[in-house]
Amino acid sequence: MGEMAIAFNVDNCIFCRACQVACHVWNNTRPQVTEFSPTLTNPPDLLPNVWMVMEAKEVVEGDEFHWLFLKRQCMHCSEAPCAKACPVNAIEIHPEGAVVIREDKCTGCRFCIEACPYDVPKYDESSEKVYKCTFCIDRIQNGLEPACVAACPTDALVFGDYDELVNRYRSQGFEVYGDSVNDYVGRTHYIYVTRKFKGKLTDPKYFGERLKKDPRKASVQVGTNVVEPVGWGLIGLTLLAAAGHFIYWRAKRIEEKSESEGEKGGE
């Protein structure tokens, strides 16, 4: 399997939310006890136990009314700033494009959260780890489509070879978000396509709050996970000062953590 993509076709989604449930079912994540949502989007944000959320939004423009549906989860960035930020190399980038947090390695330092421009990784207080969408790595490595894609009744979600998908949608007149976003995230392995809302994918009135034109975070890179240091070392250095206190606190936590683990190991 080469580099893969999941395409979300904005035009075909009927907001059935099979994807959101399928994600829970496959990953065995605890359902969230939520409250009334004035937009139907629920829960309102990603959570350590909710790795994807379907968002609904009403847009009125003159006489026109649109009810927009957008799938939100980790974008699986090729530059994976989260992975670069991870001090213990707990975030792995797979050849298929998946950016996956190793639960066994995550120390809960939350650098990735700081680095992610799409506000994706979420910290769980009880396990003291960070969680997010895995691109269903344990399915795709075993020849299955991701769970959300497999569920989606309208083929609003499609899984396939990266270039092939991008080319196919483009040649069919779709506008594509993701194949070259910016230098910070690179390209995303979740791509968003539309024919109906051309020019509006990155418009904040429509999808732009999520599909940012220039996603970027003032953040750090302390990890060694990614060996493609062009430019990154510099950015890392300049940011170091600004985030000094923060890093100190995190670093301390990592130590404490490993000590306590050591104790356990010694039992």
Place this chain on the structure above:
Amino acid sequence: MQSPRISRRTFLKMAGLGTFSLLFSGSIRKVLGVPKPKRYRLGEIGGKDLQLTREVRGVCGYCSVGCGIIFYRAGDKVIHLEGDPDNPLNEGKLCSKGEASLELFGQHNPRRLRTPLIRVNPKPPAEELKKVKTQDELRAILDKYKPIWRPATWDEAFRYIAERMREILDEVGWDPRKEDGYYHLGKKFPLWIEAGAKLTNEEAYIIKKIATMLGSYNIDHDARRCHSTTVAGLAGTVGFGAQTQSFIDTQFISTYLIFGGNPAENHPVSMRHTLKGKERGTLKLVVVDPRYNRTASQADVFAFFRPGSDLAFLLYILHYAFWERNPPVDQLDTFKEFVTRFNVDLEEIKEFKEITKDYTAEEVSRITGIPVDKLRKIAELYVENSGVTTNFKRFGSIQWAMGQTQHHVGTQITRLSTLVQLTLGNMGFPGGGLNPYRGHSNVQGTTDMCILSHILPGYIKQPSNPLQIRVYQDWKNQGFPDAWHWEIPDWAGSSFGPNERGKVNSTKVLWSWWFQNWRRFELTWGIFVGTDPESDPKNGTVISDFPFGKGYTENTWWQGVLFDDVLKAAIIMAENIAVSDGDAITTYIALASLKLLVVVDLWEAETATFADVLLPGAFQYEKYGSITNSNRWVQWQDRVVPPAGDAKPDLWIMLKLWDYFKSYGIVRLPSQIYGKREEKVSIKNPNTGEMVELYERKIEPFMDYATGRFADPDYAYADPELIYKEIDLAVDLYNGMYDWVDGKILAKRRKPLLRTESDIDGILDREFLMYKDWAWTWPKNVRILYDLWTLSKTLGRTFQFTFTPGEYSVGDTLNGKTVSITGETGEIRDAKSGKWRPAFIPGHNFVVGKMYKRLWSGMTDLLTGAVTAKDLLWYGKVVGKFVIFSGESHTVTTYEDLGIKCPLCESFYYDEDVINVGKANYKKPYFKGTKDYKGKKIKYVGFYDWKKVRDKFSEEFRSLAKSLGIREAVKSMKEKYGEWYAYPNPSNSGEILAWDMRYPIHYEPVESPDFELATKYPAMAWRRAENYRFLEPPKGFEHLKDTVTMIPEDMSPPEGAEVVVVTTNRMTEHFHTGQLTRNVPLLAELVPEPFAEIPKPLADKLGIKPGDIVEVGNKRNVIYVRAMVTHRVPKLSVNGKEVYVINLPWHWGWAGAHSTYAVVNTITDVYMDVVTTMQETKAFLAYVRKAPIEKYDYRAKEENLPGIRP
């Protein structure tokens, strides 16, 4: 046979393949230098060990799409599920509900009932409930009388029930009538049975069988409330009350008018197919709805319209076609050709065309609130892409669900949809037809099995008088003939309609079909219906184990408890009427008045609040059985795991109940009381009148399904496969679903392949993706109803089939002939050859399934006879005797002698003659003839006569309403003229003309937002006695009168409130009364709390912010829910007035997780459809205003949420 697409492998097989290919895929990314990323086991992240699982196939138990699911079981635990990639209905996909199904199993769901429970504390008293006017008052009472249960054994529970039933029967003195024959009156039985649409076909069939054998027609189910008006409207017009197309077939539609349904939310996976057409650019999606819903988000054209103005909208489409279009459609040759094919009388069309004349775009815009331009645009799009305007190359289709059905004129609305399709040539083609999407996973099946108070399984008439039994006995004596060979005896007089000797007419067609089915029931149930002696049908004693008449319906049963004092006990299985009944507080009063209420459910649901006994049932996945999806595909469910604890499948519970009832003397069959133990089966020599005896049949009521074939004890006692076979034999509609030659259950057939062109229906199968070897469809595996022309008209070809002489059990019209087939025929196993042969020739026409010819007419009993039902069903033993008459003599011969290879296959065949007799009912008067009233004659008349007095009628009504109010005006006019919608004939003072409802016209809902419309197009409800009781309630129920608020002026809303039109709906994430979804945390996450959708401008006007609490009320009740402020519900201009529409999803109640006493159906109404008693819950009045948060009583009671992660 060959496949056009790769037959997809199931989950684990695919997983294996994937692993293999991955070994060879080189990593080319920039990950060099870092440790190789981890390799995961399948399911590792979720902690699922999938390598050790067993696959069990089933069908989704929520909606009616029928999506296939594969369950993965490790030991007795279900650990995962995936959509079945082979199932053509869902191609591996599922919606959120299907995906969340896992949490229904007891192992994952602590709320499931696990043991029988008997109540130990008092139930809420009816007198207290009568006073309830608000949610708070309701809560106070229900909290006070919250049930306290003690666990019981099954034996204890059954004895408790049977003892009390016995007492009740003794009290009312339950015995058959004996005056003019031995029979029960089906509406008098004191036990009310409701058995829901979640049951399997086998369960549905058995419960109706049990009720009938108890002597009761007081049995009904949720179909009454959802699509009873569809069944009545469609069956009454074109023959069958079901979807004519399939979900898959929707992709071939040109203009899909979604009018009264919301498939993206309520049948999500169906949209997969519909959107394929849109994707190809061949399908335009038009959504006309009171809400901009999820389906609307996909629409090419969308229009808001006012709930309750459905008839006007559809009438405008025809107005456009007949009066605006040039040339009008009735001038087109294609139109004439098409209506001729349906044998429609052109005079009828003229009369109807006249009706549509008044429904101009301007008038309809005033009624519906749809702007004139938009109306015209929609009508044009629809009409110009229809069969008659495109020479049958493109078709329009109409989709609906509760939007069309839940009105007091629901039957008129669905009938009008049918007439639109008949007029425009959109019926009986792939891509063109009627698509009423059913609700429950098996509501089509439970409707077909007729858990209904007015028909026997397969839509068969219940007898209503002894004469019918006499004629039936005479029919038996004539040798069980088809309509072509049957003569109605002269002594039957005219009560059977025109008795034309030697001629086939619709009376004979229908009655011989009914008789044929009665005979099937006699043989398979081991009962007797006929006369003693059999040889003297005219004078013998009538004995009928079928009760007579029709029972209460799910919407009138409370009147049977409260007003008529007939119903004293109830068994409610798999239904939760405390949340789903319209005007639900009245339901609570009735439930509380019962002496015995038994509830069988998965949970302690709202209805259990009123129960004496609560029994734990099983969900579809915990059962074996067949289920019929909305497009009539009968599929098989295998038991994934048994229900947790001591819970039992409903089939087991029913049959046990029967056993206990029997031993407590509750089963009192007329034949047994009379002492009829044997039937002499004889056939009369038509030439001499001599009776030739074929055999003697033992009368032994049959309910023994304990074959022990299943290892599982529940099913060892209640063999569902045996019942499946019985249904095949007993219910003509389902005959053919068992393959008696190869001994196969065709519902289990799972071949995701298309046929080759030389196979029966192979061309159609390939062209239109019918998947005819996946499962089985009624009738006779026909996938598109009424398809007589697709091969010839749409594809320009035919299919030839040769009936080799003497090889098939068909008559002269087919024997030895090569026939040209022009449509879809379906197929039959031939009795003689044992081969498959095309069934309906030259294609399936409307009502054709009901009409049949029988090669063995006059020669032998049906199913070639049975000595006992047990012999027939357990061992497949038939008598197999035939008598052949020649002149005065006869010979008796056997099926072996005749070379019949499949004695349990009937000799029915369906040829061209059959097509020529059937007629679509363009015109259908629901009231006929005359009746006397205070010395005058009330005469039911058609449109031409009615038109003479129509305006006078509404003028008088309006002027009375102005002075007396609408309610008193109705009473006054009904009193004066003896009928509603009646007015004196100006040219004959002794006569009152009453509209006979032969064609649909617009009627306002009972609760209309506008006085002028309400009096110009008065509601029809008051024609029906049960509705009239709201205007004149019996003593003790005077409060009902005050609940009737017909116009906003009747409402007296509190300060700061606005009177609005309310509609109700269901959502993707929830199912009906919410028990199956509120108790499923995965779904509750998505939509936890009850709410109302409120138009933005109204919210602004009333100061309501998103998430605020709002009070929604009327004179029935007052409830409190959250406000969802949205642009998706409209402010409309109706008759020049501002009208706001709000919407209430109705999935909440006080039981289970995510509960509230804000039951939406406590403010809806139960004004009933004039034909079927459907309640009008889709359009009514209420007021809305902001309310303080303290009023809101929603609770989230989540516990033990599953999942291994945070």
